[in-house]
Amino acid sequence: MRVELRGAGGGRLGALAGLGRGGAALALPGCLLYTRTGSAPHLTRDTLRAVRGVPAVAQLTLPALAELHEVLEEYKEGAAKFIGMPDTVLYCSLQDPVTPCPSGYNTNKTVSLWGNSGRMEVTASKFMDIQRAIKPDWFQCISDGDTISGEVGRKRAKKSVDRSLSFLDICLQLLEKSPELQGSVMIGAIEGGDILEERLRSARETAKRPVGGFLLDGFQGRAMAKETKLKLIASVTAELPEDKPRIIHGIGKPDEVLECIERGVDIFESFFPFQVTERGCALSFSYDYHPNPEAAVLKQNGVQDPEKNNAEKDQDEISRADSEMTPFEIFLKDKRYQDDFGPLLEGCTCYCCQRHTRAYVHHLLVTNELLAGVLLMMHNFQHYFSFFSAIRDALRDNKLDQLKKLIFGQALQGPANAKPGQ
Amino acid sequence: MAAALPLATAASGRARRARAEVLRVAARCARSRARAGELRLPHGAVPCPVFMPVGTRGTAKGVTAAQLAALGCRICLGNTYHLGTRPGPELVQRAGGLHGFMDWPHNLLTDSGGFQMVSLAALAEVTEEGVRFRSPYGGEEILLSPEKSMEIQNALGADIVMQLDDVVSSTTTGPRVEEAMHRSVRWLDRCIAANRHPERQHLFAIIQGGLDPALRTKCLEEMTQRDVPGFAIGGLSGGEEKTCFWRMVKLSTERLPPEKPRYLMGVGYATDLVVCVALGCDMFDCVFPTRTARFGSALVPWGSLQLKNKQFAKDFRPIDADCECPTCRGYSRAYLHALLRSDTAALHHLTVHNIAYQLQLMRSVRESILAQRFPQFVRDFMRTMYGSRDKYPAWAVEALASVDIPLD
Numbered sequence: 052m053r054v055e056l057r058g059a060g061g062g063r064l065g066a067l068a069g070l071g072r073g074g075a076a077l078a079l080p081g082c083l084l085y086t087r088t089g090s091a092p093h094l095t096r097d098t099l100r101a102v103r104g105v106p107a108v109a110q111l112t113l114p115a116l117a118e119l120h121e122v123l124e125e126y127k128e129g130a131a132k133f134i135g136m137p138d139t140v141l142y143c144s145l146q147d148p149v150t151p152c153p154s155g156y157n158t159n160k161t162v163s164l165w166g167n168s169g170r171m172e173v174t175a176s177k178f179m180d181i182q183r184a185i186k187p188d189w190f191q192c193i194s195d196g197d198t199i200s201g202e203v204g205r206k207r208a209k210k211s212v213d214r215s216l217s218f219l220d221i222c223l224q225l226l227e228k229s230p231e232l233q234g235s236v237m238i239g240a241i242e243g244g245d246i247l248e249e250r251l252r253s254a255r256e257t258a259k260r261p262v263g264g265f266l267l268d269g270f271q272g273r274a275m276a277k278e279t280k281l282k283l284i285a286s287v288t289a290e291l292p293e294d295k296p297r298i299i300h301g302i303g304k305p306d307e308v309l310e311c312i313e314r315g316v317d318i319f320e321s322f323f324p325f326q327v328t329e330r331g332c333a334l335s336f337s338y339d340y341h342p343n344p345e346a347a348v349l350k351q352n353g354v355q356d357p358e359k360n361n362a363e364k365d366q367d368e369i370s371r372a373d374s375e376m377t378p379f380e381i382f383l384k385d386k387r388y389q390d391d392f393g394p395l396l397e398g399c400t401c402y403c404c405q406r407h408t409r410a411y412v413h414h415l416l417v418t419n420e421l422l423a424g425v426l427l428m429m430h431n432f433q434h435y436f437s438f439f440s441a442i443r444d445a446l447r448d449n450k451l452d453q454l455k456k457l458i459f460g461q462a463l464q465g466p467a468n469a470k471p472g473q
Numbered sequence: 474m475a476a477a478l479p480l481a482t483a484a485s486g487r488a489r490r491a492r493a494e495v496l497r498v499a500a501r502c503a504r505s506r507a508r509a510g511e512l513r514l515p516h517g518a519v520p521c522p523v524f525m526p527v528g529t530r531g532t533a534k535g536v537t538a539a540q541l542a543a544l545g546c547r548i549c550l551g552n553t554y555h556l557g558t559r560p561g562p563e564l565v566q567r568a569g570g571l572h573g574f575m576d577w578p579h580n581l582l583t584d585s586g587g588f589q590m591v592s593l594a595a596l597a598e599v600t601e602e603g604v605r606f607r608s609p610y611g612g613e614e615i616l617l618s619p620e621k622s623m624e625i626q627n628a629l630g631a632d633i634v635m636q637l638d639d640v641v642s643s644t645t646t647g648p649r650v651e652e653a654m655h656r657s658v659r660w661l662d663r664c665i666a667a668n669r670h671p672e673r674q675h676l677f678a679i680i681q682g683g684l685d686p687a688l689r690t691k692c693l694e695e696m697t698q699r700d701v702p703g704f705a706i707g708g709l710s711g712g713e714e715k716t717c718f719w720r721m722v723k724l725s726t727e728r729l730p731p732e733k734p735r736y737l738m739g740v741g742y743a744t745d746l747v748v749c750v751a752l753g754c755d756m757f758d759c760v761f762p763t764r765t766a767r768f769g770s771a772l773v774p775w776g777s778l779q780l781k782n783k784q785f786a787k788d789f790r791p792i793d794a795d796c797e798c799p800t801c802r803g804y805s806r807a808y809l810h811a812l813l814r815s816d817t818a819a820l821h822h823l824t825v826h827n828i829a830y831q832l833q834l835m836r837s838v839r840e841s842i843l844a845q846r847f848p849q850f851v852r853d854f855m856r857t858m859y860g861s862r863d864k865y866p867a868w869a870v871e872a873l874a875s876v877d878i879p880l881d
């Protein structure tokens with residue numbers, strides 16, 4: 052695989068080409084399709100096919116597959132075929148971004164994974180055994196990313212780097228001896244907690260190894276201060292070669308995505324739309340950065356700019372909804388949507404918005420119907436993938452600043468989709 | 474007590490002038506009572522015999538309307554009791570009726586809300602007026618009368634609507650059964666009078682009478698005097714002995730007019746479907762296939778696979794190699810076994826398959842009737858399902874023999 056950059060201001064616009072057997076390409080900056088045990092959450096092949104803009108690369112998470120190691124070994128034909136996605140390019144990450152990872156279990160020789168049946172302790176050797184059965188197109192090398200739960204300290208940060216490099220070297224050796232993984236690309240994980248020196252050391256050392264790409268790990272969660280996080284990300288990518296992709300885990304909110312793209316990150320996960328779905332919400336933020344003549348006229352005539360509309364955001368809505376809810380979404384279980392016959396989001400072309408209403412999805416949520424998850428997932432994925440498409444357009448048109456303004460504005464105030472007068 | 478005939482006759486007379494016969498019979502089995510044809514309904518023709526999946530609250534569970542249509546479903550069910558309480562008929566009407574609310578372009582059938590009387594019996598008090606519930610959702614009292622049921626069903630706008638009947642469990646005996654039968658006749662007349670849209674919402678009567686041949690016969694005599702577009706056979710499939718069950722079905726089809734569709738309510742097991750088609754039924758509904766999917770069970774011509782069982786962990790075959798549904802074309806038993814532990818998508822795969830299985834079964838039944846080889850189809854079906862003659866359920870053998878399909 053190869054990175055082809057088109058050179059644009061503010062971000063790395065281009066594509067990752069030559070992927071998989073079919074030579075597919077992943078547009079950059081872009082995201083991966085989040086899966087749970089190899090399935091887009093809630094979605095079968097038919098419903099996934101109805102989503103527009105599904106990325107060429109899907110993310111598998113190792114814990115789910117590690118539990119299926121024996122099964123995959125007997126199957127012999129690799130995870131892509133087993134999960135019913137024989138033509139999809141697969142990236143296998145070490146952990147699941149959605150499942151919390153208890154801290155304190157990694158050792159110098161092992162990393163712990165958390166699956167349905169609990170904890171699995173994995174050595175580098177066992178890790179490669181499992182990857183041989185999975186046969187992914189890319190995979191994150193086993194690494195020690197246990198630096199995200201609060202106070203880490205220099206010693207622990209140094210350990211994460213030492214261990215991860217040690218794992219990397221062992222796995223690269225094993226990779227050479229694994230014919231089953233001939234076509235697979237190893238992604239090196241850059242660790243180091245919140246210590247700049249360790250981060251730089253990890254980046255430089257990892258870059259010396261023959262990896263196909265880099266993963267910025269240990270930036271998940273909320274323990275690290277935002278300023279520190281952004282500074283470290285910029286510092287790390289500055290050390291990395293231009294011609295290899297940079298993946299980051301654990302970053303999903305639109306404003307954070309933009310911040311990372313500005314600092315040299317290429318590829319993100321798409322667990323965020325899944326989390327939005329699970330809390331009964333629909334993504335509703337606008338990424339349409341084109342100056343809107345209509346909105347300008349409305350402003351002139353004294354109608355509130357919808358972007359600033361959320362002073363009236365109902366306190367009840369926020370308190371009953373998930374505490375994790377962000378300003379980029381609406382909580383459809385709220386009573387206000389009971390007889391709202393508009394689409395989830397005006398102008399959205401997804402299956403749900405074209406055929407159903409807020410009232411219907413509200414009803415499905417209130418009556419605990421499974422279809423709620425299906426429809427919301429379809430909308431949330433399509434909206435998220437379209438957002439990335441808009442980012443690429445903005446880079447191409449040199450309008451990243453406008454997009455940033457739009458997104459950061461909503462990060463403070465909420466979505467711009469409220470109907471005028473509501 | 475005699476029903477208020479004049480009122481019912483006038484209303485049904487208006488209805489009669491407004492509509493053509495719903496059922497068009499294309500072929501009849503030369504031996505048994507099986508018929509094949511189509512139902513002509515406002516939202517398009519429906520081939521029959523037909524199995525109707527149940528979408529209780531305006532959704533066929535985890536399956537989208539597009540997926541359901543792609544499987545070949547042309548009629549499915551909505552439940553008046555559930556939709557009548559949440560979100561309520563006014564809201565559904567504003568959404569364009571149940572069709573608009575679900576975005577379902579084909580046909581819908583709503584039940585009256587009466588069956589919940591039996592399943593939620595603790596909450597109900599039945600009087601001549603109607604059924605008084607205490608809503609499990611808000612605790613408020615609701616009176617479901619024939620008029621109220623029709624009002625809700627008119628708002629929901631289904632193509633076929635069911636009368637409100639006084640339902641008693643099929644295991645109940647004694648004077649309550651007779652009372653319920655007579656009341657159902659009276660309620661039928663009230664429903665006919667209350668149906669605001671007979672030209673586009675076909676009201677079916679529901680034959681009651683429990684397991685008592687005399688009561689059933691009486692009910693049939695009375696109800697067939699009313700001019701309704703179709704008849705349902707109700708009050709069965711509630712845990713009664715199968716030997717009684719099939720006899721009541723046969724008694725009913727014997728006395729129902731042949732040119733009108735017969736809807737056997739609550740029947741959905743494959744064997745029951747095949748036998749009851751032989752006995753002369755055209756339409757069926759049941760929550761079983763979709764419900765059992767959500768427990769990890771896949772229906773196959775030889776029974777069912779409990780995919781959560783360890784034995785499927787390394788079984789890399791599809792559920793059924795001969796099934797053409799999206800699930801069988803794309804996924805193995807082993808993968809579904811693994812997915813069942815982690816994502817709801819597994820339930821949707823199984824729901825899709827089970828609906829496909831039911832619809833394909835009915836398609837095969839229908840084709841065999843059209844080709845005049847239904848008796849052979851039945852023999853093949855039984856052998857595939859049970860393996861050997863000694864395993865065939867006795868009631869099914871008897872029932873089929875009674876309509877000239879011997880299985881020996």
